[in-house]
Amino acid sequence: xxxxxxxxxxxxxxxxxxxxxxxxxxxxxxxxxxxxxxxxxxxxxxxxxxxxxxxxxxxxxxxxxxxxxxxxxxxxxxxxxxxxxxxxxxxxxxxxxxxxxxxxxxxxxxxxxxxxxxxxxxxxxxxxxxxxxxxxxxxxxxxxxxxxxxxxxxxxxxxxxxxxxxxxxxxxxxxxxxxxxxxxxxxxxxxxxxxxxxxxxxxxxxxxxxxxxxxxxxxxxxxxxxxxxxxxxxxxxxxxxxxxxxxxxxxxxxxxxxxxxxxxxxxxxxxxxxxxxxxxxxxxxxxxxxxxxxxxxxxxxxxxxxxxxxxxxxxxxxxxxxxxxxxxxxxxxxxxxxxxxxxxx
Amino acid sequence: xxxxxxxxxxxxxxxxxxxxxxxxxxxxxxxxxxxxxxxxxxxxxxxxxxxxxxxxxxxxxxxxxxxxxxxxxxxxxxxxxxxxxxxxxxxxxxxxxxxxxxxxxxxxxxxxxxxxxxxxxxxxxxxxxxxxxxxxxxxxxxxxxxxxxxxxxxxxxxxxxxxxxxxxxxxxxxxxxxxxxxxxxxxxxxxxxxxxxxxxxxxxxxxxxxxxxxxxxxx
Ligand SMILES: Nc1ncnc2c1ncn2[C@@H]1O[C@H](COP(=O)(O)OP(=O)(O)OP(=O)(O)O)[C@@H](O)[C@H]1O
Ligand SMILES: [Mg+2]
Numbered sequence: 001x002x003x004x005x006x007x008x009x010x011x012x013x014x015x016x017x018x019x020x021x022x023x024x025x026x027x028x029x030x031x032x033x034x035x036x037x038x039x040x041x042x043x044x045x046x047x048x049x050x051x052x053x054x055x056x057x058x059x060x061x062x063x064x065x066x067x068x069x070x071x072x073x074x075x076x077x078x079x080x081x082x083x084x085x086x087x088x089x090x091x092x093x094x095x096x097x098x099x100x101x102x103x104x105x106x107x108x109x110x111x112x113x114x115x116x117x118x119x120x121x122x123x124x125x126x127x128x129x130x131x132x133x134x135x136x137x138x139x140x141x142x143x144x145x146x147x148x149x150x151x152x153x154x155x156x157x158x159x160x161x162x163x164x165x166x167x168x169x170x171x172x173x174x175x176x177x178x179x180x181x182x183x184x185x186x187x188x189x190x191x192x193x194x195x196x197x198x199x200x201x202x203x204x205x206x207x208x209x210x211x212x213x214x215x216x217x218x219x220x221x222x223x224x225x226x227x228x229x230x231x232x233x234x235x236x237x238x239x240x241x242x243x244x245x246x247x248x249x250x251x252x253x254x255x256x257x258x259x260x261x262x263x264x265x266x267x268x269x270x271x272x273x274x275x276x277x278x279x280x281x282x283x284x285x286x287x288x289x290x291x292x293x294x295x296x297x298x299x300x301x302x303x304x305x306x307x308x309x310x311x312x313x314x315x316x317x318x319x320x321x322x323x324x325x326x327x328x329x330x331x332x333x334x335x336x337x338x339x340x341x342x343x344x345x
Numbered sequence: 346x347x348x349x350x351x352x353x354x355x356x357x358x359x360x361x362x363x364x365x366x367x368x369x370x371x372x373x374x375x376x377x378x379x380x381x382x383x384x385x386x387x388x389x390x391x392x393x394x395x396x397x398x399x400x401x402x403x404x405x406x407x408x409x410x411x412x413x414x415x416x417x418x419x420x421x422x423x424x425x426x427x428x429x430x431x432x433x434x435x436x437x438x439x440x441x442x443x444x445x446x447x448x449x450x451x452x453x454x455x456x457x458x459x460x461x462x463x464x465x466x467x468x469x470x471x472x473x474x475x476x477x478x479x480x481x482x483x484x485x486x487x488x489x490x491x492x493x494x495x496x497x498x499x500x501x502x503x504x505x506x507x508x509x510x511x512x513x514x515x516x517x518x519x520x521x522x523x524x525x526x527x528x529x530x531x532x533x534x535x536x537x538x539x540x541x542x543x544x545x546x547x548x549x550x551x552x553x554x555x556x557x558x559x560x561x562x563x564x
Contacts, residue, residue, distance in 0.1 A: 054471055084473035094468035097563045098487055108472040111482070139562040159472070 001068050003163055003195040004030040004053055009062035011048055022048045023219045026062070030212070032162075035189050035196045037210035037227070039203065039242060045219040046199045050165045053197065054086045055079055066163070084112055087156035091168035093148040095140040095155070101127065102136040105155045112159060119158075126154035130184065146177035153184060163195045164188070170205060182209045203246035207231065207304050215239050231304045231311075232272045232336060240340070246302075266315050267323050268297065268340040271330065273310035283312070286329060292317045294326070313340060351534065354521065359541060361435040362517035365507045369439050370500050373446035380406070380447065381454025382480060388459075392466060393476055406448035414445050414506050418513055438507060438515035446503050453495035457488045490561040497553025501546055508542055518542050 009026040012019050022045045030036045040046050051057035052064055055071045064071045066082060074082060087108075095104050105123035110116065127133050130150040140148055149169060156164055166185065170178040186209050189196050198210060206213050206227060214224035215238050222236040234240045287294060295315030302309050316323045330337050384402050387395040412420070418441045425440040426432045461484050469483045485492070511519025518538045526535025 056467065056470055080473040080475060082473075083471060086471070088468065088471040090464060090468065092462075092464050094462070094464040096465060096483065096487060097462075098489060098561075100562070107469075107482075111469075111472055111474055111478060141563050165471075 001032070002029045002065070003032045003034065003067060004028075004197070005063075005065040005068075006049075006052070007063045007065070009049075009052060009064065010060045011045075011052060011057060012060050021219055023052070023059075026216075026221050028214050028221060028224055030195060030197065032195055033189070033193055034212055035186070035198060035210045037206035037213040038197065038199045038216060039201060039206055039213060040216035040238070041201060043218075044216045046201075046216055047167055049216065050088075050167055050197060050199055053163075053165055054083050054088065056083075084108065084159050085161050086163045086165060087159070087161035088165040088167065089149065089152045089156050089169045091171045093140070093145075093152045093172075095148060095151060097140055100137055100139050101132065101143070101151050104140070104151055105158055108155060108158045122158060123154070126157055127151075129157075130154045144177075145173050146181060149173065149177075149181055150184070153181075153188070157188065157192070157194075161194060163197065165197045165199075167199045168201070169198070171200070171202075178205070179208070185209060203242045207246065207302055215242065228304050228309070231302070231309060233338075244340075266318060269314045269316065269327070269330070270338045270340045271312045271314065272336050273312070282333060282335075283314075286326065289329065290322060290326060292319070292322055355518075355537065355541065358516075358518040358521045358538065359545070362504070362507055362519070362542070362545065365435045365438050365442060365510075365515070365517055366500065366504045369442035369446055369503050369507070370450075370496070372439070372443045373450045373499065373503065374496070376443065376447040377450025378454055380451035382458065382484075384451060384455040385458035385484070386476070386480065388455075390463075392470075392479055402451070406451055409444065409448045410452075414441075414509055415512065417441055417445055418510060418515075433514035433516070435516035438510040438517075442503055442506055442510065445506060446499065449502060450495075450499050453499055454492065457491035457495050458484050460491055461487045490557045490563075493553060493557040493560065497550060497557070500549045500553065504542070504546055504549065518545075 006026055006028050009023055011023040012021045026049060038046050038049060048057055052059050096107060102120060102123050105126055106119040109119035109122065127136055130153055132147060132150050170181050173181060185196055188194055198205060200206060210227050213227050213230055215222050215236060217238040223230060223239050230239055231243060234243055297313040297315045299312040302311060316326055327337060380402055383398060385391055386393050387399040421441045421444060422432045425437050428440050429437045431437050465487060466479055466483055469479050507517055508519030511517060511523045514520060518541055522535045522538040525531040
C-alpha cells in the first residue's frame with residue numbers, strides 16, 4: 001500500500017477577501033521506502049502541500065491517504081495519533097529553546113505518555129545515532145545549525161515514525177553540513193525503512209538523495225516521476241529550468257552553475273550521456289567530421305540516484321544545414337538530444 | 346520623633362504593603378493568567394481563533410484598564426464592602442487591586458505568549474500535541490522568561506497602586522506617607538516611607554530580573 005496518496009488536492013487561502021489558490025488538483029503517490037522530493041520555487045506551495053500530508057493544513061478539497069487511511073475521515077483525536085506517526089523536520093529546526101537536547105528529544109515521547117526514564121534511554125540511543133552523544137546537556141542556542149538539525153532528526157525519530165517530512169531541512173545549512181545531513185537521511189531511510197519526503201528548492205538535493213521527484217509550479221504539479229528519468233528527459237519547462245540552475249558537483253554548492261560563457265542566441269542542444277566514457281571521443285569526432293567548431297556551453301557529470309550521468313549543452317554553428325547534420329549525427333550515435341530554448345543563466 | 350512607635354508603625358506599613366502587593370499579584374494571576382492565555386489562544390493568529398471570546402475579553406480588559414485606578418478604587422467601595430465586610434484597610438484594598446491588576450496581567454501574559462515562535466508550536470502540533478499540551482508544555486515553557494519579566498513589572502505596578510490606595514485609607518506605606526506627609530506635614534516620615542517604597546520596588550525588580558535571566562536558556 002502506498003505510504004502517501006494524494007488525490008485531487010486543492011487548497012486555497014482567503015485573506016482580507018482575497019483568495020489565493022495555493023494548490024490545485026495535486027495528485028501523487030509516495031510508495032513505502034521512497035525518498036520523495038518535492039521541488040519548486042519560493043511560493044510554489046511546497047510547504048502547504050506537506051502540511052496537508054499530516055493535516056496541519058486542512059485541504060479545501062480532495063483527499064490525503066496515509067497507508068490507505070483517509071485523514072479527512074479521522075476525528076481530532078485519531079488525527080493526533082496519526083500525526084505522531086508522521087514526523088517532521090524544518091528549515092529553522094524548531095527546537096524548544098528552553099529545554100536541553102535530551103529533553104527536546106524526550107518531548108514527543110512524553111507527549112505520547114512514555115515514562116520519563118524510558119524516554120531518556122531512547123533519547124540517548126537516538127542521540128548516539130545522530131552522532132551527538134556528548135551534547136545531551138547542551139541547549140539549542142549552544143549548537144551549530146547542523147547539530148540542531150541532528151537533534152531535530154533524533155526528535156523526529158523518537159516515536160518510530162513511518163514517514164518523515166522534511167521542509168527545507170537543509171536550506172539553512174552550508175554545503176558540507178547539507179551533504180552530511182542528507183547522508184544521515186539516506187542512512188535513516190535505508191536502515192529503518194522510513195519513507196522520506198524532502199522539500200527543497202535546490203535540485204542538487206533531489207539529485208543526491210531522492211528516487212522520485214515532483215515538481216510544483218504555482219500550486220500545480222507540473223511533472224513527477226523517477227529522478228533519473230526527469231534528469232534525462234525533463235518534459236516541463238519548470239523541470240528544465242531547475243536542472244539548468246543546478247550547479248555542477250555535489251549537493252548544496254549553490255543554485256548557480258559556473259557557465260563558461262553566457263548562453264545566448266544561436267541553437268543549443270542538450271545531450272545526456274549515461275556513461276562518461278562516451279563523452280569526449282564523440283564530440284571530438286564530431287568536430288573533426290564537420291570541420292566546424294561547436295561551443296561547449298556547459299558540461300558536467302552528476303550523481304543521479306547513484307548513477308553517474310553526463311550532461312552537455314552545445315552551442316551549434318550558425319549554419320542551418322550544418323545544424324541539421326550535427327543533430328542527425330548525434331541521433332545516429334544513439335544519444336538523447338533536445339533543443340534548449342531561451343536565454344539560460 | 347524617631348521613637349519606637351514610629352518604627353513599629355513603619356514596620357507594620359512594610360508588612361501591610363507586602364501583604365497587599367503579594368496577595369493581589371497572586372490572586373491577580375489566578376484570574377489574569379487564564380485570561381491572558383485565552384486572549385493569546387483565541388486571537389486571529391492564535392492556535393484556536395475565536396472572535397467572540399477574544400472580543401469579549403479584549404473589551405473587558407480595555408474597559409477596566411481605561412478607568413484610572415483611583416476612580417476604580419472609589420467606584421468599587423460598595424463591592425469591596427460586600428466582599429470583605431469593610432472598605433478600608435489592607436485586606437479591603439486587595440479587592441480593587443486585584444480587579445485593576447487582573448486585566449493588566451492578562452495583557453502581559455498575552456504578549457509574552459505571542460512571542461513564542463510559531464515554528465515551535467507547529468513542530469509540537471506535528472507530533473500530535475493537543476491544544477492543551479501546546480499551551481502547557483510549549484507556550485508557557487518557552488515564554489517563561491518573558492512571563493517572569495511580566496510578573497516583575499506587574500508586581501511593581503501593583504506596589505505603586507497599593508501606595509495610591511493609601512489616599513483612601515488603604516493601609517500600608519502609602520497610607521502612612523499620606524497621613525504624615527500630607528495631612529500632618531511631617532515631611533521626614535513621608536520621605537522615609539517613600540524611600541522604603543523605592544527599596545521594596547528595587548528588591549522586586551532585581552529579584553525578578555535575576556530569576557528571569559537565570560531561567561533563560563536562549564543564550
Ligand atoms: N496561512 C496562509 N495564509 C494565506 N496565504 C498563505 C498561507 N500559507 C501559504 N500561503 C500562500 O500560499 C502560497 C504557497 O505558500 P508555501 O509556503 O506553501 O510556498 P513554498 O513553496 O513552501 O515557498 P517557500 O519555498 O518560500 O517556503 C503562497 O502564495 C503563500 O503566500
Ligand atoms: Mg516553504
